[in-house]
Amino acid sequence: MKFEIMIVDDDKAHLSMLRTVLKAWGYQTTEVEDGSEAISNVCEKPFDCILMDVRMANVSGIEALVEIKKINPAIPIIIMTAYSSVGTAVEAMKLGAYDYLTKPLDFDDLELTLKRSFEHLSLSRENKTLKLLLSSNDSLSSIIGSSPSMVELKEMIQTIAPSEATVLILGESGTGKELIAKAIHGYSSRNNKPMITVNCAAITDTLLESELFGHEKGSFTGADRRRDGRFMQAHKSTIFLDEIGEVPLGMQAKLLRAIQEREIQRVGGDDTLYADVRIIAATNSDLLERVKEKEFREDLYYRLNVVTLDVPSLNDRRDDIPILAKYFLVKHSEKNRKIIDNFTPLAMDYLIKYEWPGNVRELENAVERAVILCNGNHVSERELPPSITKIVTNIELQNSGLEGMAGFSLDEIEKKAIAQTLVKTTGNKSEAAKLLNITRTTLNNKIKKYSIQFPQSGT
Ligand SMILES: Nc1ncnc2c1ncn2[C@@H]1O[C@H](COP(=O)(O)OP(=O)(O)OP(=O)(O)O)[C@@H](O)[C@H]1O
Ligand SMILES: [Mg+2]
Incomplete structure (x- = not known):
């Protein structure tokens, strides 16, 4: 432009x-x-x-x-x-x-x-x-990221959302699987009803069946009335089975029937009920590996695996880090009623270099914490979690060649840094001074002091 x-x-x-x-x-x-x-x-x-x-x-x-x-x-x-x-x-x-x-x-x-x-x-x-x-309620555009893998993923979501196909979302923890499930539901014709989410890992084995399929009155201690399960609640809508890999083997057969035939039975009941549901499942575990280890039924796996979406880890789409970081900065500054425009270049550098094992969730948490701690209008490295700044310092040291500086005098290091910066800016002193964070006058003095030779650009 x-x-x-x-x-x-x-x-x-x-x-x-x-x-x-x-x-x-x-x-x-x-x-x-x-x-x-x-x-x-x-x-x-x-x-x-x-x-x-x-x-x-x-x-x-x-x-x-x-x-x-x-x-x-x-x-x-x-x-x-x-x-x-x-x-x-x-x-x-x-x-x-x-x-x-x-x-x-x-x-x-x-x-x-x-x-x-x-x-x-x-x-x-x-x-x-x-x-x-942030203020739009378009579920797809709230998935931030313009790296090729995310663009492809968003296109795929748009393609498959209107169909009735069962979708299996695979990806590491914190990569946005739930966000994607919401977008699929949001772009489907079932979106006039809310999506029903079940976290299969958060419910004890014994309660999971009644949670999913409901129960009759008196079917177990505490079942003082008949209750519909999540499948019935999701009738004419979508059910999102999160952490599907954690469903105990004993429950998997019943789940298979529900997915295959859309037929369910309440705990303690004989009636067969029919639920018209679209199924989306997600997991961060290696399901195929679990199939091999006989911990996950193969037939259930193939039933779920009609359309599979692989969500890339943040480390595999590092180009998205800056825009995600800024998105969360805007989101949490608004939430905390603070006016914070940006990150300092150094803080952003730390964010870009960190490996993010906890993916987008970890990034969001780091930015939220920084917003809360920040007093100025820029988030600096001081507000970032020490885990990020510490690890990066080690990586940086290894990659920067600064390790090789050990044993040199500070003057020698300074001379080298100035010379290299001038090479990088092809002799532009104003730019070099800015990068080195010194004034042009100081730069000129140091060039004289160390008799530094550099390309002449005339500025
Ligand atoms: N691409 C993205 N754009 C914006 N926000 C995102 C994106 N990906 C993840 N998030 C945010 O990061 C957090 C974690 O995402 P989500 O809960 O969807 O991850 P998950 O893959 O389901 O993780 P887990 O396996 O641990 O359940 C949420 O607050 C979500 O809004
Ligand atoms: Mg999740």
């Missing part, structure tokens, strides 16, 4: 100079010579940035700023001001300007400030999209 910048300046020469520079950097531009024109332009177009002079003949930059903020508060506005009027710049910042630059403009500064403003803009647009997703 090409960003569009509106330049507002009543100095014609300055205006055309800026236009030439910005175009050369690949931006699209619109130029106007006074504040009132800028205001009317904003009504018509959502510019990605406004670069505006403060001192203009008719409507001043400050007046225009105030009006534009009312019309479209999302557009970042960068104010240009003479050195002597920095006070005005501060006032502009208070009124909501994104940043200010002093004239004559330093092109390095201009480039960096623009880049930052576009990052800021993309972030707030992304947060807005995520908020919309």
Whole structure:
């Protein structure tokens, strides 16, 4: 996407100079010579940035700023001001300007400030999209992830949802199997009734049968009245049998009959009942292995295994980590009424590098905890669980080559770090200084101190 910048300046020469520079950097531009024109332009177009002079003949930059903020508060506005009027710049910042630059403009500064403003803009647009997703009740779009395996999975869900086919969802703990079951039900013609979920692992063996199929009055101690089971409750809807691998062998035959014939009998009853249910089952255990070990009936396995969905572990779709993390950040900031825009780059780096054995659930828990602990508007590494920052530090050390640094003096390490960063930025000192988190002046001093040779880009 090409960003569009509106330049507002009543100095014609300055205006055309800026236009030439910005175009050369690949931006699209619109130029106007006074504040009132800028205001009317904003009504018509959502510019990605406004670069505006403060001192203009008719409507001043400050007046225009105030009006534009009312019309479209999302557009970042960068104010240009003479050195002597920095006070005005501060006032502009208070009124909501994104940043200010002093004239004559330093092109390095201009480039960096623009880049930052576009990052800021993309972030707030992304947060807005995520908020919309959170408030939508579309069960499929609440499954976050755009890695190829997730895209394929979502397509598969849409394909199979309208059919009556039994679905078996396989995947490690915390990968989103329940979310997927809900989406399948949500996209089926049975969605006018709620899906009934049974966690087969959470119910003791003796109670599972009555939970699933119901019981007659007096069929066991405590059965003081007749009760329908989950299958009957799911009549004309969907039953989700979670942790199906945990169903005891003795119950599996009855379950097979229910799945095969849709026929059930209440505990202690003789009547055969019919339940019109769609069946979705899930497990994180290796069912085939359990079949081999004679712990799971082979016929039940094949009955369940009509359509199988393999949910990838988070480690197998690492590209989805940033978007999932941001989604949970938006979700839990809203829940906790906090305004947190983003993660610091370092915190995000930790999240990206961690292996996530507990998958999406572990990521969500880590982000929720961080939101609760966070006081600023960025989540930093300090708010992440120590388990994440500790493990990553070890991995990082092994991968970074920093292990080989042991025994070198700090000066030597610093020299190496600066030289390598300059190579990475192909000699761009502003960028290198930013990466190293030092000022350009400090960088220049160190380059001199260590006589560092590097590619010359001229900046
Ligand atoms: N792709 C995803 N997008 C958004 N949220 C997700 C996604 N995957 C999982 N989650 C969230 O992570 C948590 C765990 O998901 P879920 O309960 O569906 O996992 P599961 O595979 O059923 O795990 P288990 O096997 O432990 O029961 C839930 O809060 C769920 O909303
Ligand atoms: Mg589950």
